[in-house]
Amino acid sequence: MVFHLRVTFKECQTGALKNTTAAIGDTILIQSDEGSRANLTGNIPSKFNAITYTLDDDEEEEEKDNERATQRNGQSQSRDANGARRSQNKDDGEPDSSEVREQTTGEVVLTNRTRLGQKEKEKHQRMKVENELKASQVALLDKKLDELRKRFEDGDIAFGSKKQKVKDMGRIQSYASIKKLPHGLKRGSLHVDEENHTILVPINNEQFVPFHISTINNVSKSSEGQWTYLRINFHTPSVGKSGVLQFPDHEDPNAIFVKELTLKNQDLKGESNHLNKAEKNIKELIKRAKVQDQEEEDRKENEANAVQAQQLKTLMGRRDALENVIIKPNLEGRKTIGNLELHQNGLRYVSTKGFKVDIPFAHVKHAFFQPCAQDELVAIIHFTLKRPLTLSNKKVVEVQFFKESGVAADDIDMRGGRRRMNDLDELELEERER
Secondary structure, X not given: OEEEEEEEEEEEEEOOEEEXXXXXXXXXXXXXXOOOEEEOOOOOOOOHHHHOOOOOOOXXXXXXXXXXXXXXXXXXXXXXXXXXXXXXXOOOOOOOOOOOEEEOHHHEEXXXXXXXXXXXXXXXXXXXXXXXXXXXXXXXXXXXXXXXXXXXXXXXXXXXXXXXOOEEHHHOOOOOOHHHOXXXXXXXXXXXXXOOOEEEEEOOXXXXXXXXXXXXXXXXXXXXXXXXXXXXXXXXOOXXXXXXXXXXXXXXXXXXXXOEEEEEEEOOOHHHXXXXXXXXXHHHHHHHHHHHHHHHHHHHHHHHHHHHOOOXXXXXXXXXXXXXXXXXXXXXXXXXXXXXXXXXXXXXXXXXXXXXXXXXXXXXXXXXXXXXXXXXXXXXXXXXXXXXXXXXXXXXXXXXXXXXXXXXXXXXXXXXXXXXXXXXXXXXXXXXXX
């Protein structure tokens, strides 16, 4: 037999709390056979924040309730076997409100169902999930860093930024000997030798000093009064492309690099002022030298790639091939059609005009195949290469082969009005003959 005794107090005023309703109750189990009794609610937490709740859902009210509950955490109440309440100290070992208490008598499990208890439980679970996620992220980061370190040590990582070529300034030479110097130069005038990529600067009326165009950073011209000034700025170890240009070492500690030169001439308009023409020729020569350096670098890179490239081992006799395949980018014209052949260690594309493109399997990084779907009219084979190929004077790493699978249809009834009229006449003649 179970009895529940409950006493409710209404409009209580205690301290800062006004118009408060308090309810006190206990549940008693009496076993008639044995004559024993047990307090089923004796082990329920009796802290203020565990047995109180508010009907207001506003965040501000909840914060106030939490503050009031914190102030009263110093004291707690517990019930004895007869249902009487008594005060206990906070450190008496009473269980927290978020814990689940199990009543051994009668095998009844009681769970804290207050709002504050539920919030604390959810907060605890949320913090547990966040901590597990952070630990998993740290472990995953360490794993990825180890993989990147291993790939870097094995040389599998290719940096996206292009490595700059270092130019040795000590090997630059304008003329092999004095005999190669041009003759018949105009005294006191700046001369530009376009053939040898050199400018000849007059030091006095009869002597000239050659400067290779690779040593010049830029030139600028200005006019002031009746004079025209031409300023020539040179590359030095501390100015310009000091990381790209390698300058020679000098044994003489007093040796210095020429940073700039300024030439002046009377301001004459047009071709009469030789500094105007010299400035134009020097700028054009600088552009030409840059283009030649780039072409030289490309040529050396192509030669290195050709040496490292794996030669295609062709098969003699009959071999598997895809006929009438289109390549992108185009080799010539608007559309390039040819056959894609399968060989021992790679593929070879041969166009109808005789152009050949070899793709060894060792140079293929990724390969994709897109079959012809119901709503598509093309089948595609796409390759991403490890080393660029030169097609139509362009370096490409993406090469695609595709074939159109659509069938052309021709309506014989729509070939022209004149033919339709002739067909009608023939039909009439056949009917008359019948």
